[in-house]
Amino acid sequence: MSAIELRGVVKRFGEITAVDGLDLEVPRGICLGLLGPNGAGKSTTMRMLTGQAIADEGTIRVLGHELPREAKVARGQMGVVPQLDNPDVDVTVEDNLAVFARLYRVPDVGEAVERALAIARLTDRRRDAVDKLSGGMRRRLLLARGLVHRPPLVLLDEPTVGLDPQIRAELWSLIDGLRKEGSTILMSTHYIEEAERLADEVAVMARGRVIARGKPSELIAEHAGRETAEVYGPPAQLAEVRARAEAAGLAVRPAGPAVAIVGAERASDGVVPENAVRRAASLEDVFVLLTGEEAE
Amino acid sequence: MNGREIGAGRLEWAAIAGVMSREVANFRTFWKAVTFSSVLEPVIYLLAFGLGLGATIVDRVNGLEYVEFVGTGMVATAVIFSSALPAMFGTFVKERFQRTYDAILAAPVDVEELVTAEMLWIGVRAGFYGCFPLLVTLLFGLDPKPAMLLVPFFGFITALGFAAFGITMAATVSKIDHFNYVTTLVVTPLFLVAGTFFPIDGLPEGLQVAAQFNPLHHLVELVRGSAFGFETVDLLRVLGLAVFSAAMWRLAVRRMERRLID
Numbered sequence: 317m318s319a320i321e322l323r324g325v326v327k328r329f330g331e332i333t334a335v336d337g338l339d340l341e342v343p344r345g346i347c348l349g350l351l352g353p354n355g356a357g358k359s360t361t362m363r364m365l366t367g368q369a370i371a372d373e374g375t376i377r378v379l380g381h382e383l384p385r386e387a388k389v390a391r392g393q394m395g396v397v398p399q400l401d402n403p404d405v406d407v408t409v410e411d412n413l414a415v416f417a418r419l420y421r422v423p424d425v426g427e428a429v430e431r432a433l434a435i436a437r438l439t440d441r442r443r444d445a446v447d448k449l450s451g452g453m454r455r456r457l458l459l460a461r462g463l464v465h466r467p468p469l470v471l472l473d474e475p476t477v478g479l480d481p482q483i484r485a486e487l488w489s490l491i492d493g494l495r496k497e498g499s500t501i502l503m504s505t506h507y508i509e510e511a512e513r514l515a516d517e518v519a520v521m522a523r524g525r526v527i528a529r530g531k532p533s534e535l536i537a538e539h540a541g542r543e544t545a546e547v548y549g550p551p552a553q554l555a556e557v558r559a560r561a562e563a564a565g566l567a568v569r570p571a572g573p574a575v576a577i578v579g580a581e582r583a584s585d586g587v588v589p590e591n592a593v594r595r596a597a598s599l600e601d602v603f604v605l606l607t608g609e610e611a612e
Numbered sequence: 613m614n615g616r617e618i619g620a621g622r623l624e625w626a627a628i629a630g631v632m633s634r635e636v637a638n639f640r641t642f643w644k645a646v647t648f649s650s651v652l653e654p655v656i657y658l659l660a661f662g663l664g665l666g667a668t669i670v671d672r673v674n675g676l677e678y679v680e681f682v683g684t685g686m687v688a689t690a691v692i693f694s695s696a697l698p699a700m701f702g703t704f705v706k707e708r709f710q711r712t713y714d715a716i717l718a719a720p721v722d723v724e725e726l727v728t729a730e731m732l733w734i735g736v737r738a739g740f741y742g743c744f745p746l747l748v749t750l751l752f753g754l755d756p757k758p759a760m761l762l763v764p765f766f767g768f769i770t771a772l773g774f775a776a777f778g779i780t781m782a783a784t785v786s787k788i789d790h791f792n793y794v795t796t797l798v799v800t801p802l803f804l805v806a807g808t809f810f811p812i813d814g815l816p817e818g819l820q821v822a823a824q825f826n827p828l829h830h831l832v833e834l835v836r837g838s839a840f841g842f843e844t845v846d847l848l849r850v851l852g853l854a855v856f857s858a859a860m861w862r863l864a865v866r867r868m869e870r871r872l873i874d
């Protein structure tokens with residue numbers, strides 16, 4: 317049995333269809349990265365998994381529980397790390413954790429708080445009010461809050477959005493630790509590097525549905541080939557390069573000041589200029605090709 | 613997970629207690645300010661109305677010293693201001709700005725439990741702080757009576773209803789500024805036409821009838837009953853307050869479900 321199963325899920329907000337016939341299955345014990353641009357429907361999907369949004373159509377099962385009927389029971393077995401920074405800022409670190417240990421009906425609140433403090437590496441700041449913590453510490457606290465009851469399933473909604481690279485790396489190491497312990501993780505993100513670094517499998521989401529899914533290496537091989545050639549130059553020259561590559565049946569995407577010819581290993585002579593910078597194809601190439609959005 | 617069993621679709625005390633423990637944790641950070649104003653405000657009111665107005669214009673009302681009349685009535689004022697207003701502003705801030713409810717509802721807590729916990733906590737607080745005007749009035753010469761021990765309970769059941777009213781308003785308005793309409797059009801008239809500062813029977817007949825639908829008026833009468841003797845009708849007043857709170861509770865749950873669940 318999968319940890320998460322969504323079948324034909326639709327969620328509308330008035331005229332807008334945020335999730336449009338979503339099918340998604342997350343096997344137990346893996347970290348699945350839900351990768352998509354802003355507005356792809358990732359956060360709505362996360363809210364439906366916690367019962368905070370109700371699907372208009374389709375079925376959702378989480379850890380064998382049918383939602384929304386059994387959402388409360390399912391929530392008891394999952395940990396949620398929100399995108400928004402929402403701890404109680406005037407309250408101490410340990411009291412924030414203790415409240416959630418109680419909400420999750422943990423029998424030994426003291427032990428659970430100690431363990432969560434250790435996970436977040438905040439034991440020495442336990443009696444500080446949250447507003448005295450740095451941004452990175454606050455994010456670690458939110459992660460620990462979601463893990464205070466040792467959930468078998470963890471939902472991470474854009475866990476590192478808006479954080480600087482050093483803090484992001486810290487959180488990645490914590491999430492990586494979870495993955496190695498065998499927790500099932502569903503992580504929504506629009507950071508390619510995050511998905512590449514942490515996810516066993518990636519589901520690319522756009523316009524409310526999954527448009528591609530697989531291991532990062534499989535997705536790259538299937539959609540981007542082996543090699544990408546980046547060409548730098550004045551706009552007129554880049555337009556020429558683009559036209560030539562597209563005429564040869566190759567996918568081309570913007571890459572900052574350059575254009576990137578994806579699947580460059582298949583290009584016949586003269587399509588890729590000699591001064592192009594060749595590199596291994598990446599998940600970013602796949603993401604941009606599939607979603608039409610610039611990657612972050 | 614090694615937690616206790618969680619029931620689907622049941623109102624669970626563990627969830628309610630968990631949400632209340634969050635309120636207690638937060639309250640520990642600001643209880644001094646609340647207590648300060650709860651003690652000082654009735655003192656100021658009693659000095660202004662009781663001693664000022666009472667000494668110069670009104671001596672006795674319905675056979676009572678004016679300071680005792682106002683002091684007992686002010687329990688109701690304290691209850692509405694420590695229930696409806698914190699519920700309105702607190703709920704709105706937690707829902708809209710702090711996103712606290714997003715975090716709580718991601719745990720095994722449903723909206724009904726969340727609303728119930730918020731109401732109970734505000735009810736307990738308002739029941740407690742509602743007694744302060746009575747305590748201050750005792751210092752101003754009111755005779756203590758055993759029946760006054762019921763005042764926290766009267767304050768509690770009334771505050772439950774007004775907490776639910778505040779939560780309902782918070783789940784209804786789209787901007788925090790809209791609470792000005794609520795305080796001006798609902799809260800202020802309710803506390804002015806409760807019989808706190810002047811007796812209801814001196815009002816025009818229409819307002820006297822309207823006052824019978826004002827829960828605060830019945831709270832005022834119950835508090836005065838505890839100080840000067842109950843009447844049989846006071847049982848009906850308690851029942852009426854319980855019905856008011858129960859009805860507001862269901863309304864608050866419904867409005868919050870609409871607000872919090874997409």
